Amino acid sequence: MLEAIRRLLQQLGGALVFYTIVPLPSAWPLDFQRxxxxxxxxxxxxxxxxxxxxxxxxQIPLSSFLRGVLVLVVWIAITGGLHLDGAIDTADGLAVPDPARRLAVMSDSRTGAYGAIAAIVLILLKVGAIADLSSPQACSVLILAPIWGRWGQLVAIARYPYLKAEGKGAFHRCSLQLPQDLWPSLLLLAAIGIIPVWLGPDRWVSHLGQFALGSILSWSVGAWFYRRLRGMTGDSYGAIVEWTEALLTCCLSIAIH
Known part of the structure; x- marks a missing residue:
């Protein structure tokens, strides 16, 4: 039991360090597998x-736009821009008509016109949606979007082949064990679906709709990228997270109004 707990803490620490910039003590042992x-x-x-x-x-007298910008800055800062960088590189790759050259373009550290456009669109979508989240209750949207975005990433890792023998996302595909590695996230999604039962019939129906929308977007965004790329890379994993987050945040902010 103690060994299992130790491995769990190592993997959680590895996930925290890989996906965010949240600091951990230097003595914390890390395990990046799975x-x-x-x-x-x-x-x-x-x-x-x-x-x-x-x-x-x-609680501060700020304009909605400025509040949206500040929340997005925190959003990008927490992840170190990891997923946004992937969305930018993926957009540059998809702009290349020749599929044989796409991976080389996506690996290029330079940002092209299509990558810049994708970044601008994602930023505008998120800032606009966040600016509309003017009630404390609407903050739940900001909790749901990152969860569903990363569930979409996990589904893509499990379902679709990886295009490169090496890469920053290759180890995700190689180390994933199915179906057991889906259970932790399924438990989280189950909790998201069950909690609204205690909120009353009116709130329950609303949250059920949010759950359905998150499910649809997290699957369909990954499927769209797969159809275009015929496989996945670390960059496309990041693109799935970003576009799922942006689209879900926009849709839910509209639904709340």
Whole structure:
């Protein structure tokens, strides 16, 4: 039992270090194998931090736009821009008509026009959606979006082949063990679906709709990238997270109104 707990803490520490910039003590042992299964739980942590930031900013007399910008800055900072960088590289790769050259373009550290456009669109979508989250209750949207974004990533890792023998995301695919590595995240999603039962019939129906929308987007975004790329890379994993987050945040902010 103690050994299992020790391994769990090592994997959680590895997931935290890989997916965020949240610091851990230097003596904390890290295990980066199979950390993808904890990605939605990292999304929960990111979401709670974002919701808390949004709630605190709501107590300050700021314009909605400025509040949205500040929350997004925290959002990007927490992850170190990891997923946004992947979305940028993926957009540059998809702009290349020749599939044989896409991986080389995606590996290029230089940002092209399409990557810059993708980054601008993602930023505008998120800032606009966050600016509409003007009530404390709407902060739940900021918790759900990072969870579903990373669930979409986990599904893509499990379902689709990896395109490169090496790469920053290759170890996710190689070390993932199915179906057991899906259970931690399925338990989290089950909790998200069950909790609204105690909120009353009116809130329950609303949260059920949010759950359904998150499920659809997290699957369909990954499927779309697979159809275009015929496989996955570390960059496309990041793109799945970013686009799922952005689309879900926008849709839920519209639904709340």
């Amino acid at each position: 950390i993808a299964r904890w990605a939605p739980w990292i999304g929960l942590l990111v979401g709670v931090l974002l919701a808390g930031t949004n709630f605190l900013l709501l």
